[in-house]
Structure formats: C-alpha cells, structure tokens
Amino acid sequence: MKTKKVKRSKVITTLVVIIAFAVAGGLYWRNNNLEIVKDEPKPVNATTSTPTESPQPAFNKAKYSLTDPNSFWVVVNKRRPLPAGFEPADLVPPGVPTRLSAGAPEMQVRTLPAYAMKKMFDAAQSQASLKLMLVSGYRSEGVQRSLYASYVAQKGQAAADLDSARAGFSEHQTGLAFDVGATSGKCQVDPCFGALPEGQWIAANSYKYGFVVRYLPGKQAVTGYIAEPWHLRYVGEELATEVYRSGLTLEEFFGLPAAPDYQ
Ligand SMILES: [Zn+2]
Known part of the structure; x- marks a missing residue:
C-alpha cells in the first residue's frame, strides 16, 4: 500500500x-x-x-587652439598677429623639388606639413604626372619684413597689402604654410597658377593631405587677400576636409571676425 x-x-x-x-x-x-x-x-x-542610423558626432571646432602659434589650427590674419619673434621649433626640409637650394630656411616647414607635402607631391606625380615644387615655405619675421618692404617699394603699400603680409602677420612664419608651384616655373605665385593643371589638381586634392587653399576667390573682405591658388596652409586632414566641404575660409568656418585690413 x-x-x-x-x-x-x-x-x-x-x-x-x-x-x-x-x-x-x-x-x-x-x-x-x-x-x-x-x-x-x-x-x-x-x-x-x-x-547604423545614429548621426555622426558633430565636428568639434574647439578641439585645438586657434591662438597658440604652435597649434595646427592657429588662425593668423591681419587682425590676428603672431607673438613677436615667434619661431617654430621643428622646421625640416620636406625632400621635394625646391625653388632655392634645399638647405635654405625658406625651403623648410614644420615636420607634419613637410611629411604631408612630400606625400601630396608624390601623389600629383603618380596620379596625374604633375611635377610640383616648393616655392616658399617658412619665413622668419625678419625675412617677411624685407620681402614686404620690397613689394611696397615695387608697387606701393596698398597694392603690397593685397598679396603680402606685414612682418608678424604672415602664415609663413608659423612654418605651417607654403607656396606651391609647377617645376616649370610657369605662373609662379601668379593668379594664372589656378588655371594650370597643377593649380587645378591642388584645388581639388590638397585637402586630402591636410592643406587648405587659404585665400579663396571672392573672399578678400574676409581674408584681406586676393585669391592665391598657390598658398596652402596645413591644418591636418580632419579640419582640411571639413573646411574644403564647407567652401568657407578659416575665419568663416570658425566664426571669427573678418580681417580685411590692419586695425
Ligand atoms: Zn604664401
């Protein structure tokens, strides 16, 4: 049981x-x-x-200093001078074709733009068979003073101010800017450079290497300079890409006051 x-x-x-x-x-x-x-x-x-649908984070415009002369984002113009006597510490020859002898101080730029310049010149050669040259890189405050004085002597101050900076106000003094040209020497630091295959390639591709064409056509009231299709400024690929896509000047992109002239 x-x-x-x-x-x-x-x-x-x-x-x-x-x-x-x-x-x-x-x-x-x-x-x-x-x-x-x-x-x-x-x-x-x-x-x-x-x-996958979440939006891209907004570009951080405050990531680096716009005033520190050693910052890759420093904005220098007729209203934003460099500290007196500023000299960058890491100038090097970029190992590209140069207008003057390769050892000249003016044929040097800071390390990162030097590396980017070499990469860009090699790409222009391999992708489009274009031969580029470094026309003018770093300029000390003293060199800029003599250069500006020579332009004033040639064409007067008003005309000189349209395409040459006074000492202490030049991007070339940062070691981050340089003038590019064709090795042929054609249209060297001349507005006609923009119409050459070299100038057009630079306009369309330089941002990929971290450079912006600093003085754009129709922006003289903002930058203080006529269009200079040869003057490139290193800001790094991230910012260069954003600025290129915006079609704006650095001043406009960062919401800085226009700098049409010296105060
Ligand atoms: Zn220049």
Missing part, C-alpha cells in the same frame, strides 16, 4: 507539473501572438533607431 501511495502521489505530481507547463506555455504563446497582433499595424513613417 505504501509503495502504491507513493507511486500514486508521484503520478499526481507529474501530472500537475505537466498541466502547469501546458498552461504557462499557452499563456506565453497567447501573449506573444497578442504582441504580434498589437504590433501589426505599424505606421509607415515609424521612427525606429538602429545603431
């Missing part, structure tokens, strides 16, 4: 467990189906966010 009772209670327990599972399973199935039914008439324009 004892064993029979035990057997019977085991059978009952098993049945109870089976029924419980069956009921739970039924409820689960019903709930899921109700969910599906509830979700069925989704509006067509329902906004569901998935990881």
Whole structure:
C-alpha cells in the first residue's frame, strides 16, 4: 500500500507539473501572438533607431587652439598677429623639388606639413604626372619684413597689402604654410597658377593631405587677400576636409571676425 501511495502521489505530481507547463506555455504563446497582433499595424513613417542610423558626432571646432602659434589650427590674419619673434621649433626640409637650394630656411616647414607635402607631391606625380615644387615655405619675421618692404617699394603699400603680409602677420612664419608651384616655373605665385593643371589638381586634392587653399576667390573682405591658388596652409586632414566641404575660409568656418585690413 505504501509503495502504491507513493507511486500514486508521484503520478499526481507529474501530472500537475505537466498541466502547469501546458498552461504557462499557452499563456506565453497567447501573449506573444497578442504582441504580434498589437504590433501589426505599424505606421509607415515609424521612427525606429538602429545603431547604423545614429548621426555622426558633430565636428568639434574647439578641439585645438586657434591662438597658440604652435597649434595646427592657429588662425593668423591681419587682425590676428603672431607673438613677436615667434619661431617654430621643428622646421625640416620636406625632400621635394625646391625653388632655392634645399638647405635654405625658406625651403623648410614644420615636420607634419613637410611629411604631408612630400606625400601630396608624390601623389600629383603618380596620379596625374604633375611635377610640383616648393616655392616658399617658412619665413622668419625678419625675412617677411624685407620681402614686404620690397613689394611696397615695387608697387606701393596698398597694392603690397593685397598679396603680402606685414612682418608678424604672415602664415609663413608659423612654418605651417607654403607656396606651391609647377617645376616649370610657369605662373609662379601668379593668379594664372589656378588655371594650370597643377593649380587645378591642388584645388581639388590638397585637402586630402591636410592643406587648405587659404585665400579663396571672392573672399578678400574676409581674408584681406586676393585669391592665391598657390598658398596652402596645413591644418591636418580632419579640419582640411571639413573646411574644403564647407567652401568657407578659416575665419568663416570658425566664426571669427573678418580681417580685411590692419586695425
Ligand atoms: Zn604664401
């Protein structure tokens, strides 16, 4: 009897467990189906966010200093001079064709733009068979003073101010800017450079190497200079790409005051 009772209670327990599972399973199935039914008439324009749809983070315009003369983002213009006597510490010859002898200080730039310049010149050669040359790179405050004085002597101050900076106000003094030309010497630091295959290649591709064409056409009221398709300024690939896509000057991109003249 004892064993029979035990057997019977085991059978009952098993049945109870089976029924419980069956009921739970039924409820689960019903709930899921109700969910599906509830979700069925989704509006067509329902906004569901998935990881692939999340927007790109906004470009951080405050990432680097615009005033530190050693910053790759420093903005120098007729209203934003460099600290008196500023000299960059890491000037090097970039190992590209140069207008003057390769050892001349004016044929040097800072390390990163030197590397980027070499890469860009090699690409122009391999992709488009164009031979580029470094026309003018770093200029000390003293060299800039003599250069500006020679332009003033040639054409007067008003004309000189349109395409030459006064000492202490030149991007060339940062070691981050340089004038590019064709090795042929054609249209050297002349507006016609923009129409040459070399000038057009530079306009379309220099941003990929971290350079911006600093003085754009129609922006004299902002930059203070006529269009200079030969004057490139290193800012790094990230910023150069953003600025290139915006079609803006550095002043406009960063919301800085226009610098049409000296105050
Ligand atoms: Zn220049």
